[in-house]
Amino acid sequence: MSTNGDAVNGHKDDLSTLSNGVALTDRLRVRPTLTNGAGGDEKFTFSKEPTLEEVRRLQAEFTDERDWNQFHQPRNLLLALVGEVGEVSELFQWRGEVAEGLPGWTDSEREHLGQELSDVLIYLVELAEKCHVDLPQAVLRKMALNRLKYPASKVQGSSKKYTEYKD
Numbered sequence: 171m172s173t174n175g176d177a178v179n180g181h182k183d184d185l186s187t188l189s190n191g192v193a194l195t196d197r198l199r200v201r202p203t204l205t206n207g208a209g210g211d212e213k214f215t216f217s218k219e220p221t222l223e224e225v226r227r228l229q230a231e232f233t234d235e236r237d238w239n240q241f242h243q244p245r246n247l248l249l250a251l252v253g254e255v256g257e258v259s260e261l262f263q264w265r266g267e268v269a270e271g272l273p274g275w276t277d278s279e280r281e282h283l284g285q286e287l288s289d290v291l292i293y294l295v296e297l298a299e300k301c302h303v304d305l306p307q308a309v310l311r312k313m314a315l316n317r318l319k320y321p322a323s324k325v326q327g328s329s330k331k332y333t334e335y336k337d
């Protein structure tokens with residue numbers, strides 16, 4: 171269990187820079203995670219790619235290349251997912267409340283968080299695939315349901331659960 175930011179970075183720093191000094195993000199031709207911290211005026215948005223289907227396909231290729239489908243049954247994927255959620259929690263552990271944009275977090279800590287959140291997403295997407303849940307469509311349906319359960323006019327400014335409303 172890590173107890174502070176420095177310990178949290180640990181071996182992940184070694185993986186962020188390859189032995190020839192080339193940053194991992196350069197080598198992979200991806201942009202570093204969470205580049206915009208607190209204080210910016212612009213709203214944070216994601217890149218358009220990859221889509222969830224592309225994440226599903228990339229992870230399917232990764233597991234096929236290693237003959238790992240034999241281990242990736244739904245229950246194992248669920249346990250792996252929960253384990254990775256625990257790793258995300260460790261990064262926030264003992265810090266108290268953390269403001270949007272993570273002011274005060276180092277680039278290395280932001281990169282580490284991006285990695286752990288990605289592990290969660292990767293296992294979530296593969297779990298959905300192995301359960302034959304079309305996740306992009308399921309999430310749209312669920313959000314439509316959420317809008318019905320929590321009409322903006324009714325719940326404005328309140329965080330109560332829908333079962334707590336009288337009518």
Ligand SMILES: Nc1ccn([C@H]2C[C@H](O)[C@@H](COP(=O)(O)OP(=O)(O)OP(=O)(O)O)O2)c(=O)n1
Nearest residue numbers: 229232233238241254257286288289290292293
């Ligand atoms: N049997 C496995 C092992 C790994 N992975 C992939 C999916 C995850 O994105 C990542 C998880 O790798 P690790 O289990 O090594 O976990 P971490 O990357 O979090 O390493 P650590 O636990 O040392 O922080 O690798 C996978 O698909 N199937």
